[in-house]
Amino acid sequence: MTLREQREIETDVYQPAEDSQLLAEAACARLPADEDQLVLEVGTGSGYVAGRIAAETPVRVIASDLNPHAVREARGEGVETVRADLVAPFADGTFDAVAFNPPYLPTDPENEWDDWMEHALSGGEDGRAVIxxxxxxxxxxxxxxxxxxxxxxxxxxxxxxxxxxxxxxxSAVAVADESFPFETLTVLKLFR
Incomplete structure (x- = not known):
């Protein structure tokens, strides 16, 4: 990879932060120790969450992201990654668990920019446009x-x-949370 390509990736791919760490810890602590389990991480960004799950549990992890730079970076980290919009290309009933750190920041449409980092961060006006x-x-x-x-x-x-x-x-239950001066992050476990 050229230096230019590396710089492009660094500015176009969401890098792990407190939210990524919280999701990875919550998923790793709750996934069963079963090598037959198949887990999908949607919106993998750098591949941090999928990489942690793969390293800390016996499950098989597949990651996806719409951003081609993220797919390339995650693959470079050894994460099995496909380019996908949410769960669109995956077969019915395939995954035992899905992890997702979605773009959740409420963003005024007047202040949106059109690049890959916006797609990684902006959740639209109410923060739920992707959720x-x-x-x-x-x-x-x-x-x-x-x-x-x-x-x-x-x-x-x-x-x-x-x-x-x-x-x-x-049904939903909060399984982890962490408070910061400007927000509280919560990991919800959803089940039927």
Whole structure:
């Protein structure tokens, strides 16, 4: 990889932060020690969460991201990664668990920019522009007893996300949270 390509990736790929760490820890602590389990991480960015799950559990992990730079970076980290919009290309009933740290920052449309980092960060006006379509579709790719680990910010509205998940047939329980001066991050476990 050239230096120019490396710089492009660094500016176009979401790098791990507190939210990534919280999701990885919550998923790793709760996934069963079963090598037959198949886990999908949606929106992998750098591949940090998928890499942690693969390193700390016996499950097989597949990661996806819409951003081609993220796919390249995650693959470079040894993560099995495909370019995908949410769960679109995956077969019904495939995954025992899905982990997702979605773009959740509420963003005024007047202040949006059009690049890959916006796609990684901006959740639209209410912070749920990507979460809602994810919730509409994730149930299709889950195995019968499958679960979802979804990171949500207080800026997005945890109660609103739980209500929306309920509309899609999921029950929700908070399994981890961490507070910061400007927001609280919560990992929700969704199940049917």
């Amino acid at each position: 809602d379509p994810f919730l509409e579709n994730v149930g299709r790719v889950l195995a019968p007893d499958g679960v979802v680990y979804l990171l949500v910010s207080s800026l997005t509205g945890v109660d609103e996300v739980v209500e929306r998940a309920g509309e899609e047939g999921f």
